[in-house]
Amino acid sequence: MTDLAKEKAARLLKKRGSLSSLGSHEVRAKEAFARTKDSISTVSYMEEPGHHDDIPRPAVQMENTYQLSPAQRFPVLTVKDILKDVLTSYLQEEKYEPELCRQMTKTISEVVKARVKDLMIPRYKIIVIISIGQIRDQNMRMGSRCLWDETHDNFSSHTFKNSSLFATATVYGVYFE
Amino acid sequence: MKNSTLQNTLDKTEQWTRIPSAEETTFVVDEITTVIKEAVESTIGNSSYQHSQINQWMSSIVESSLSQLTKLGKPFKYIVTCIILQKNGAGLHTASSCFWDNSTDGSCTIRWENKTIYCIVSVFGLAI
Numbered sequence: 394m395t396d397l398a399k400e401k402a403a404r405l406l407k408k409r410g411s412l413s414s415l416g417s418h419e420v421r422a423k424e425a426f427a428r429t430k431d432s433i434s435t436v437s438y439m440e441e442p443g444h445h446d447d448i449p450r451p452a453v454q455m456e457n458t459y460q461l462s463p464a465q466r467f468p469v470l471t472v473k474d475i476l477k478d479v480l481t482s483y484l485q486e487e488k489y490e491p492e493l494c495r496q497m498t499k500t501i502s503e504v505v506k507a508r509v510k511d512l513m514i515p516r517y518k519i520i521v522i523i524s525i526g527q528i529r530d531q532n533m534r535m536g537s538r539c540l541w542d543e544t545h546d547n548f549s550s551h552t553f554k555n556s557s558l559f560a561t562a563t564v565y566g567v568y569f570e
Numbered sequence: 571m572k573n574s575t576l577q578n579t580l581d582k583t584e585q586w587t588r589i590p591s592a593e594e595t596t597f598v599v600d601e602i603t604t605v606i607k608e609a610v611e612s613t614i615g616n617s618s619y620q621h622s623q624i625n626q627w628m629s630s631i632v633e634s635s636l637s638q639l640t641k642l643g644k645p646f647k648y649i650v651t652c653i654i655l656q657k658n659g660a661g662l663h664t665a666s667s668c669f670w671d672n673s674t675d676g677s678c679t680i681r682w683e684n685k686t687i688y689c690i691v692s693v694f695g696l697a698i
Binding site for chain 1: 594619621622624625628629632633636639640648649650651652653654655656657658659660661662663664666667669670671675677688692694697698
């Protein structure tokens with residue numbers, strides 16, 4: 394990310410205070426043979442600019458795999474189970490508190506991302522969105538629409554509620570051609 | 571005569587196989603922000619929270635954002651999420667975690683509010 398983009402992200406974050414997104418970058422060379430000699434992964438937090446790209450990476454040449462469809466589809470139900478599991482285990486007993494929930498959203502999103510990555514679905518990009526809010530007699534509506542390939546891409550979501558808070562988790566899986 | 575048509579075909583083929591520049595294949599946050607802000611303003615710019623209208627607002631914001639994004643003509647898959655919240659003193663936290671290619675993909679979140687409504691729109695762009 395360029396410095397300008399980082400600054401903008403930091404400014405945006407200061408305004409809203411409790412949004413963070415983590416980007417993780419994994420590079421695999423020669424996927425057809427599953428050789429992962431050159432894989433380096435970096436995790437970057439948008440709210441802390443400057444911790445980024447410390448390791449100079451050589452540019453990787455990718456070979457064509459001539460593959461048109463994914464070998465394995467995005468497993469909607471498995472991911473839904475993961476979400477159910479994670480949300481209930483982390484939030485069953487919690488009450489809404491601003492600081493706690495701020496950390497909780499970040500932690501949960503990391504945990505869900507790690508577990509979905511463990512499923513090792515090749516060539517899929519993953520986006521995890523977690524929202525935790527306080528229940529206070531207010532109305533709220535969340536919606537999303539996607540421009541993608543219907544046959545390959547999918548999403549999975551789950552909502553959890555207890556007496557003082559609610560949480561929604563959504564995972565989008567997008568095939569990388 | 572024949573030479574010129576051959577030349578024409580060659581020129582056209584060159585256009586098809588042109589490799590797009592870096593600008594055309596990376597996620598540009600500023601452009602997207604402007605597009606989305608316009609979409610939100612035009613839909614709920616002057617309105618107060620009305621429960622009956624929420625569905626319509628939501629669909630219209632998301633649809634108009636998506637159609638504006640497609641008009642940009644970039645080789646991206648987009649995911650647009652929108653949260654509309656009534657102002658009631660309640661707190662909300664949102665976090666997102668993404669596994670993608672940092673050099674080409676990106677996300678951007680726009681927060682908009684008026685006296686009675688909060689609206690948060692997130693756009694994720696994934697390069698094809």
